[in-house]
Amino acid sequence: MAALGQAATTVATASRAGRVAVIEVRDLVKRFGDFAAVDDIDFTVEEGEVFAFLGPNGAGKSTTISMLCTLVAPTSGRISVAGHDVVTEPREVRRRIGLVFQESTLDDQLTAEENLRFHAVLYRVPSEEVEARIDRVLALVDLGDRRGDLVSEFSGGMARRLEIARALLHVPRVLFLDEPTVGLDPQTRALMWEDVLRLRDEAGITVFLTTHYMDEAEYADRIAIIDHGRIVALDSPAALKGAIGADAVDLRTTDDGAAAAALRADGYKVESGADGIEVFVENGEDQVPALIEAAGVPVNHVHVHRPTLDDVFLHYTGREIREGGGDRPSAMMRARMGGRR
Amino acid sequence: MSVDATPMLRPPAAESDLVGELRTIRMVWERELIRFVRTRTRILTGFIQPILFLLVLGYGMSGLVGETAGFDFKKFVFPGIVAMSVVTTAIFSAISIVWDREFGFLREMLVAPTSRASIAIGKTAGGATVAVLQGTLMLVLAPLVGVHLTVGVVLGVIGIELLMATALTAFGVFVASRIEKMESFQVVMQLVLFPMLFLSGALFPLNGLPGWLNVLTHLNPLTYAVAPLRQVVFSAQDMPAAARARFPSQVELFGHVLPIGADLAIVAAFAVLFVALAIRGLSRTR
Numbered sequence: 001m002a003a004l005g006q007a008a009t010t011v012a013t014a015s016r017a018g019r020v021a022v023i024e025v026r027d028l029v030k031r032f033g034d035f036a037a038v039d040d041i042d043f044t045v046e047e048g049e050v051f052a053f054l055g056p057n058g059a060g061k062s063t064t065i066s067m068l069c070t071l072v073a074p075t076s077g078r079i080s081v082a083g084h085d086v087v088t089e090p091r092e093v094r095r096r097i098g099l100v101f102q103e104s105t106l107d108d109q110l111t112a113e114e115n116l117r118f119h120a121v122l123y124r125v126p127s128e129e130v131e132a133r134i135d136r137v138l139a140l141v142d143l144g145d146r147r148g149d150l151v152s153e154f155s156g157g158m159a160r161r162l163e164i165a166r167a168l169l170h171v172p173r174v175l176f177l178d179e180p181t182v183g184l185d186p187q188t189r190a191l192m193w194e195d196v197l198r199l200r201d202e203a204g205i206t207v208f209l210t211t212h213y214m215d216e217a218e219y220a221d222r223i224a225i226i227d228h229g230r231i232v233a234l235d236s237p238a239a240l241k242g243a244i245g246a247d248a249v250d251l252r253t254t255d256d257g258a259a260a261a262a263l264r265a266d267g268y269k270v271e272s273g274a275d276g277i278e279v280f281v282e283n284g285e286d287q288v289p290a291l292i293e294a295a296g297v298p299v300n301h302v303h304v305h306r307p308t309l310d311d312v313f314l315h316y317t318g319r320e321i322r323e324g325g326g327d328r329p330s331a332m333m334r335a336r337m338g339g340r341r
Numbered sequence: 342m343s344v345d346a347t348p349m350l351r352p353p354a355a356e357s358d359l360v361g362e363l364r365t366i367r368m369v370w371e372r373e374l375i376r377f378v379r380t381r382t383r384i385l386t387g388f389i390q391p392i393l394f395l396l397v398l399g400y401g402m403s404g405l406v407g408e409t410a411g412f413d414f415k416k417f418v419f420p421g422i423v424a425m426s427v428v429t430t431a432i433f434s435a436i437s438i439v440w441d442r443e444f445g446f447l448r449e450m451l452v453a454p455t456s457r458a459s460i461a462i463g464k465t466a467g468g469a470t471v472a473v474l475q476g477t478l479m480l481v482l483a484p485l486v487g488v489h490l491t492v493g494v495v496l497g498v499i500g501i502e503l504l505m506a507t508a509l510t511a512f513g514v515f516v517a518s519r520i521e522k523m524e525s526f527q528v529v530m531q532l533v534l535f536p537m538l539f540l541s542g543a544l545f546p547l548n549g550l551p552g553w554l555n556v557l558t559h560l561n562p563l564t565y566a567v568a569p570l571r572q573v574v575f576s577a578q579d580m581p582a583a584a585r586a587r588f589p590s591q592v593e594l595f596g597h598v599l600p601i602g603a604d605l606a607i608v609a610a611f612a613v614l615f616v617a618l619a620i621r622g623l624s625r626t627r
Contacts, residue, residue, distance in 0.1 A: 071452065071627075094454040105445040109376050121368040122453035124361045 028077035039229035052220035061210040098167030123170035137165035157188030247284030252276035252301035373467025412584035421543030427476035434468030435513020468510035497573035505566035511615035518622030
């Protein structure tokens, strides 16, 4: 049992230093015919990090996560996960990662416990440890009292949390979550994030997730914004927001096109959104009169706010992520998240 | 809520690979049994369909064919109905792979760091076990049609069932591994399952068929499983020579009457072939 404590110390130290790379991606390309789904990307994920791939549907998120998980072979480039090459040592990689897919992969005619036991055998968990681990992962996702229930009786959120528990059973170094909260209600979504962050904090697990929810990406330590198969920005949420200006001013005018052109001519940073235009400036409130004048057309509506990840996304891709499809977390979710930070 | 974190940090101790694969086979096998026991409607329908055939064919045809030295068509068709029950259950157990794909569980198995061969073998063993259980359950109907059973006959029947169930489940797993949609599996199986049953001698004697049909029956693996099953059951019945001539139980190949050992060797060869195909099929599945 002494070795156990030692291992814990090692991992904790490494993650605090934040210098151990768990995922290394170099010059990664995936082509389907002439179409480059992933177009030459590089990034590194460090131990203990929550790393988010943010982008609209079809941006290359799923293709990338599939390559990281050894499910799809890259056209070119190198990927190393937990110290093993995904192309030459796929089985070594699979032993060390936990996967939660967008669609459920549970057997709903089995109980929660039976699903976990099945997984334990597939992932070679020593028989004498299975019992303790099942207890532990079920406790982590608060499903200890549903152990003997059939999965068919579970709600969508419970099933998703059981999948996360199952992905942790073999003690992966990296947990991959592909759009983990799609189809979940806001409360369940928040609960699931509590689980994930607790795992990171208590067990030092690295989390790699893809999402097209801005609010969800806020939970990540670092975000890579991916669009058309390329990483267009990669940094912490705060740094990404800071980079585009201190304040965002939304304007609705009688002629948004003319207003945008006029403001750009005056040297302002302007993006066109679905309803109106957005200008990024220092001291937004003070700048409002100057902006109205520079717009050159009647202004109907002004709103000044701190930049959000929506603004970041718009800034880097020239589009709003909502155009890519998918609903957005409700105001309730936002409120919960506000409380958290 | 706070949970002690340390146990999560210990990576699994490496386990010998062979033990790991054997545990995988057992687990996949066990899952098939759990699912079989839990879906009672499946057991029931698996029981009712052969009974219907036994009643309809057995009683219907008995009137037409008549008795020969006290032996009637019901007794002739009974082993065939047992075979039919085994085949249907085996094939529909294999269907669960398509089902698993539809509901995602196949992915859980395919992404695991384990050999696909173990999954194919476990799946085949599970389906075969279920098929043998279902087929053996049919034996309780023996007194109803006047078929006499001994312990030896029952053991012999189970042994032959095991062999044919393995071959057919593996065949089903192979087909299912190549098929993405539930509907296409149903179509393929209707196109394969019924001709296979009808051209196996399970439901009527194969003597006197036209030449081209005769070729088909001899290419059918099931033919070589039905014959030994019938011979084992007949061995315990009181059958005068006239009845044996009227209701033949042996396969003739190139003018030779095949002994039971040859039949079983052919079924075993098919089983090996189909298990190999099933492993290959599942290994190539994404």
